[in-house]
Amino acid sequence: MTVFRRELAGYFGTPVAYVFLVIFLILAGVFTWQLGGYYELEQADLRGFFTFHPWLYLALIPALSMRLWAEERRSGTIEFLMTLPISTGGAVLGKFLAAWAFTGLGLALTVTNWWTVNYLGEPDNGVILASYLGSFLMAGGFLAVGSALSALTKNQVSAFVLTFTASLLFVLAGFPAVTDAISGWAPDWFVASIRNLSFLDHFDAITRGVVDARDVLYFLSVIALFLFGSAVIVDQKKAD
Amino acid sequence: MIEIKNLTKRFGHITAVDDLSFRVQPGEVLGFLGPNGAGKSTTMKMVTGFLAPTSGAISVCGHDVLTDAAGAQAAIGYLPEGAPLYPDMNPRSMMRFVGRARGMAPSRLTARIDEVCRLVHLEAVMDQRIETLSKGFKRRVGLALAILNDPEVLILDEPTDGLDPNQKHEVRELIRTMSAGKVIVLSTHILEEVEAVCTRAMIVAEGSIKFDGTPAELRGSSRFAGAIEIAVASDHAEVAQRDLAELGSVSHIGEVVEAEGETRFVVFPATDAPLLEDVQRVAAGASWSLVRLAVDRGRMDDVFRTVTTGQSAQGA
Numbered sequence A: 001m002t003v004f005r006r007e008l009a010g011y012f013g014t015p016v017a018y019v020f021l022v023i024f025l026i027l028a029g030v031f032t033w034q035l036g037g038y039y040e041l042e043q044a045d046l047r048g049f050f051t052f053h054p055w056l057y058l059a060l061i062p063a064l065s066m067r068l069w070a071e072e073r074r075s076g077t078i079e080f081l082m083t084l085p086i087s088t089g090g091a092v093l094g095k096f097l098a099a100w101a102f103t104g105l106g107l108a109l110t111v112t113n114w115w116t117v118n119y120l121g122e123p124d125n126g127v128i129l130a131s132y133l134g135s136f137l138m139a140g141g142f143l144a145v146g147s148a149l150s151a152l153t154k155n156q157v158s159a160f161v162l163t164f165t166a167s168l169l170f171v172l173a174g175f176p177a178v179t180d181a182i183s184g185w186a187p188d189w190f191v192a193s194i195r196n197l198s199f200l201d202h203f204d205a206i207t208r209g210v211v212d213a214r215d216v217l218y219f220l221s222v223i224a225l226f227l228f229g230s231a232v233i234v235d236q237k238k239a240d
Numbered sequence B: 001m002i003e004i005k006n007l008t009k010r011f012g013h014i015t016a017v018d019d020l021s022f023r024v025q026p027g028e029v030l031g032f033l034g035p036n037g038a039g040k041s042t043t044m045k046m047v048t049g050f051l052a053p054t055s056g057a058i059s060v061c062g063h064d065v066l067t068d069a070a071g072a073q074a075a076i077g078y079l080p081e082g083a084p085l086y087p088d089m090n091p092r093s094m095m096r097f098v099g100r101a102r103g104m105a106p107s108r109l110t111a112r113i114d115e116v117c118r119l120v121h122l123e124a125v126m127d128q129r130i131e132t133l134s135k136g137f138k139r140r141v142g143l144a145l146a147i148l149n150d151p152e153v154l155i156l157d158e159p160t161d162g163l164d165p166n167q168k169h170e171v172r173e174l175i176r177t178m179s180a181g182k183v184i185v186l187s188t189h190i191l192e193e194v195e196a197v198c199t200r201a202m203i204v205a206e207g208s209i210k211f212d213g214t215p216a217e218l219r220g221s222s223r224f225a226g227a228i229e230i231a232v233a234s235d236h237a238e239v240a241q242r243d244l245a246e247l248g249s250v251s252h253i254g255e256v257v258e259a260e261g262e263t264r265f266v267v268f269p270a271t272d273a274p275l276l277e278d279v280q281r282v283a284a285g286a287s288w289s290l291v292r293l294a295v296d297r298g299r300m301d302d303v304f305r306t307v308t309t310g311q312s313a314q315g316a
Ligand SMILES: Nc1ncnc2c1ncn2[C@@H]1O[C@H](COP(=O)(O)OP(=O)(O)OP(=O)(O)O)[C@@H](O)[C@H]1O
Pocket: A239, A240, B011, B014, B015, B016, B034, B035, B036, B037, B038, B039, B040, B041, B042, B043, B081
């Protein structure tokens, strides 16, 4: 967990991290109060706010995850890191958890929204709590994908583009336009499994307030799978 | 102890390390020499578990690097080539990170940070961001990290590269004082460094061992070892060379250089001949007089060139 501590401390040592937090909060605010049509709906909940989280993460997580491994590989510090008596898995996990905790912090800072709706009306706090959990899990999914793709390249920009594209696929897989398009010709089980792969689908389920073990498990498996992939890729590519 | 058996590493069609086998015992300081691209760094990367060998076996203090990398890495202090460091950290936080990763107790870590910082003279920059440090200071930080927990094995890839002459001297001193009971392998392009710190010199070229012996043997295997360099006034050069060539103890004369009215040449000995005595006797009774005379102990750069290129240096 030394890697976790170093990485987390690293976030606060760089202005980029603060810029990230500020952008995160501004976008979260804009999405909620403007685009989310909070006032028009005249109902005190955070549906609008959470609906935009997949898109928020789509834009911001690749920027956070791109440097995880790409930068270590480019600067050669990976040789220093991987010759310490730390396992590859431990290093992958430490970096991931630090990035996740950092995103969690950004998310935690949006509780002001929660207070506001409680002040304005009587929302279902259970649903909101579930949504926060879902959002956090989804952020973990994005980050895990980003971690694996960041290990693939030495170039942060490539890592960003790769992660953005992959994340977009994960989000779009559940988008009605996409599922409709393939349901025309593909068998039902195929459409269902594509849908099932989507972050959007599982996230929506959780934000309805029902924390189904299957949805939680889905995100945890995505995280586990991509972290395992990260470790394999790091081991393969570290010395290139 | 480090034991390397039939180690080979190929990158595509390039064979960087070719069937290398050797051992290094505690107390030994092995100087790893070789031209650029000889495979020194590649070998070190494999010993430290960073790079997987194509074939062969490596064991460090009883830990097989291929199956128990962490065990081997716990015993090794490693300074990678170019001393890569996190630019946004400072030497102190970097040392704390390494200390924790190596499982050092907090009190011991604090004590060692102070000690190591004094040993490599980092006092003034301990809290300065690494990206703002000069090249030599970065190298010193890398060295500090390698020796932080006083490991049994030290692998140092060009430890004195980029250091000023004073620091070079101090680092060599440091390595010498630390060497008791440790296995130390360092690579360098400075041949004198090998004599200054190493108990054993190894020259690799094209991935295989071309020389393995003590630094004295390395120097001694030079064709210049035991040869005598003589300088006379240029007017007498021909006579002097003719007189000396008649000696039975002289095999041949070469490396003739003329400069500023003075001619220098090297008299090579026939095997086991008392060359110095003979030369002095001849010179004492000759019509010409010596400007200078020096017995050559052997030339490291000459051996290096001979061994790594198969041809000898001209006019060295
Ligand atoms: N990742 C890699 N991919 C392909 N070839 C490599 C790689 N790393 C090293 N090589 C090749 O392996 C050979 C040995 O390189 P190595 O870095 O071990 O040399 P070296 O002895 O340390 O040289 P130097 O004195 O310049 O540091 C070189 O031909 C190099 O080009």
